[in-house]
Amino acid sequence: DARVTQTPRHKVTEMGQEVTMRCQPILGHNTVFWYRQTMMQGLELLAYFRNRAPLDDSGMPKDRFSAEMPDATLATLKIQPSEPRDSAVYFCASGTAFAGTDTQYFGPGTRLTVL
Amino acid sequence: AQSVSQHNHHVILSEAASLELGCNYSYGGTVNLFWYVQYPGQHLQLLLKYFSGDPLVKGIKGFEAEFIKSKFSFNLRKPSVQWSDTAEYFCASSITGGNEKLTFGTGTRLTIIP
Numbered sequence: 001d002a003r004v005t006q007t008p009r010h011k012v013t014e015m016g017q018e019v020t021m022r023c024q025p026i027l028g029h030n031t032v033f034w035y036r037q038t039m040m041q042g043l044e045l046l047a048y049f050r051n052r053a054p055l056d057d058s059g060m061p062k063d064r065f066s067a068e069m070p071d072a073t074l075a076t077l078k079i080q081p082s083e084p085r086d087s088a089v090y091f092c093a094s095g096t097a098f099a100g101t102d103t104q105y106f107g108p109g110t111r112l113t114v115l
Numbered sequence: 116a117q118s119v120s121q122h123n124h125h126v127i128l129s130e131a132a133s134l135e136l137g138c139n140y141s142y143g144g145t146v147n148l149f150w151y152v153q154y155p156g157q158h159l160q161l162l163l164k165y166f167s168g169d170p171l172v173k174g175i176k177g178f179e180a181e182f183i184k185s186k187f188s189f190n191l192r193k194p195s196v197q198w199s200d201t202a203e204y205f206c207a208s209s210i211t212g213g214n215e216k217l218t219f220g221t222g223t224r225l226t227i228i229p
Binding site: 031033042043045048050056091093095103104105106107108109 | 151157159160161215216218220221222
């Protein structure tokens with residue numbers, strides 16, 4: 001049963017520290033998405049990649065967030081420096097883009113708390 | 116720009132009651148529509164999806180949804196709910212033939228009373 005995996009599952013850090021979240025998409029999937037879920041804003045798309053190339057990162061605060069795909073099996077989301085307002089659950093999702101019809105499969109999320 | 120509206124924020128039902136959760140989307144073109152479920156403390160799981168064809172879509176766990184283009188709606192239904200259906204339900208859309216970005220509604224929290 002193929003699944004998206006994310007590490008760490010929980011992260012507590014202090015304001016100003018760097019946070020790196022990792023995602024392993026389902027093997028063979030060529031699109032990867034990063035979402036943030038908060039009570040106030042719901043689910044927001046931060047960035048997404050197709051074939052490892054970033055297609056849209058307009059949802060990310062550019063000054064502190066960065067997303068990369070070093071290879072097809074790893075996507076990273078980095079926050080530097082972190083702030084309390086970054087506290088949220090960060091989900092990674094992957095899919096196979098085909099003619100614009102794509103189903104996204106979500107990972108278990110990383111629950112980030114910035115003190 | 117796309118948007119998805121879920122007007123029911125919290126729904127409370129007794130077991131065996133029938134369920135209908137509303138979802139409306141706004142986009143002038145052709146869209147793909149999805150319902151995801153998030154059980155407490157878990158990740159989002161796909162319940163069902165509509166891309167084209169039969170507007171009545173059947174998903175997992177006895178759920179179904181009907182795409183009504185004239186009403187821009189994609190309501191989720193289940194004839195008889197169970198306690199285990201307690202979860203948050205998200206409607207989402209993406210543009211057909213375009214990028215794959217999902218636009219989510221704000222979610223509906225469903226509580227089933229045994």
